Amino acid sequence: MKIKILLIFSLLIMSFHSFADEFEDLLNQYDITASIAPSEINQDNLYVRQQLNFDVILKHKEGISIDFYIRDINFEKGISSQLSSRVYFMDSRKPGYLRKIQTIQIYSNYTGEQKINSVELGLTLKKDNKSVSGIIKSTGHSFKVEEINETYNFVGEDVQASINLNSDIENLKRGDAIEFEISLSASATSIALIPELRMEEAEGVSFYYQTLEKEDRIDRGVASSKIRQKVTAILDRAGEFSLKPKKITYLNIESSNVEEIVFDEIQLDVSGFYIPIRYRLFASIFALLFFILTYISFYYRQLIKDSFLQFKARRKNKKELANIIKTKDSKKLLNYLYLRFHSYELEVILPNIENLEQRKAIQSIMASLYSTETISLIDDWKVLEELKVDLSNKASPVYHNDISELNA
Structure with missing residues (x-):
């Protein structure tokens, strides 16, 4: 019995080595390599927390079918993600070669020289009705992130913000509640970088939040993000109120300027006598x-x-x-x-x-x-x-x- 187990184990090891050798042989035979290069939509000046798109390029000779997926992105100074699961097929400039491209996103948290050390790819190589799988790593890629003296929450463009009332604000009295929605959308960013939408503290008002929408979308390679929240405000005192969201700033990619997102304020008048704290x-x-x-x-x-x-x-x-x-x-x-x-x-x-x-x-x-x-x-x-x-x-x-x- 023990001899049978040893034989089976030996066969498995030999089979594994056989597959590994076959995978290596195909890599060499069809000159299969992976590299990283900036996408065409990248800009010249790169900033902290800006969405940076890079192409992971798999290049190989004709005559073999390859499926691949991204297993890991080795970038230590920020956030990295796969833009989509879609793979782009392109003819290589080198005769007899083909390229497959997958886009990744990088959001750096630091200025200065940065480097994507490598991207780990899982490959399935198909040849003559046979397939073999394995893992390869791409070459690295370096880039530089510019320093800017102003502070901001995120980097983006086409930023739109709104605040909409869902309640009647006439004839309010102490203890009443009102509801409204705050929304913020932007392109070329990620929802992970946009801060939570919160209201400025107001004396005698309690706020309760419910997230209605919070997602990233990709349209033709361009990422857009949207967050929408419902806010319930409990009015615990009489007097006049001015309700507004907390300040949010962003670096506008188009102008390279830091801009403030401006929301409309909600003006309320609650019946009853009240002395503000600053006058008490x-x-x-x-x-x-x-x-x-x-x-x-x-x-x-x-x-x-x-x-x-x-x-x-x-x-x-x-x-x-x-x-x-x-x-x-x-x-x-x-x-x-x-x-x-x-x-x-x-x-x-x-x-x-x-x-x-x-x-x-x-x-x-x-x-x-x-x-x-x-x-x-x-x-x-x-x-x-x-x-x-x-x-x-x-x-x-x-x-x-x-x-x-x-x-x-």
Whole structure:
């Protein structure tokens, strides 16, 4: 059993070597080679992220049928892709030779000298109803990418941009949602290089995106790309809005200038009151100042009012005390002292009167109210007359007149 397995394995190895040798023999016999050359549509000046088209050329002698496909593109400084699966058949300039061409695309991410090291091709060689397959590599190709001092998102031409509303924007209110579509198309580029279409941030607006279309197309060897997105905007505040997509720039191949893609803006007016953020600080400061000024105004108004009432009450105190002393009415004097010093006990009132003569005079006058003898109070009233201003200043003012006089 083991011997059979070894025999089968040996036959497979011999068969593989036989096919490999046959493939190599046909390559040599029909002079089959692969090379890379710029396509005719390439421009003289090449830029970063520009679509660069190169032809992978398979050349061979007549008398053999060859099918081939691109297995790998050995380019390390950017993006590479096969333009299409279509193979172009051409007569070679060299008599007795044929050419087959497949176009590839290169998008370089760097400036300066660049090189496609090789393209790996899978071949199927057909001769006399027999076929054999194998792999060959093309020669390399060098090119130079120019440097440009301006920044841009992609390189292209025939750029078209639009923004279309799908919702009614009349009579909007807070919490409403509107829908619109943004689209961008360009030639000679790739969808992999065109940035996502996004809206500029707007205060009080939330954006939600849905990709409707995003693809590359090839028409007669020229690539075009299109991206189309639906945007839903939730309006979270009242006020005026200006909605616009984020800035996108591109290098125009035709003019070699960096240009900005201009979208139309969507102007909205949402009913309701709203203070923009840039004014809120000033509004807060104004509100705080208004509160402080109102408080100060109220405080000083009350202070002036109290001062006026005190002045008026003290004036009344003086006038009332002067009338009491003039009429020498002991009962009214007692009532005056009780009211102004907020006590019904002389022991409490008298210590508040610093002048000793005043104190003795008041004690003498108060004593006469409860005495059955006739006491001369002329000197005592005279003392009060002389010191009435001092006594009225010591007394607390009374702001109202509805306090009943005490009956002695």
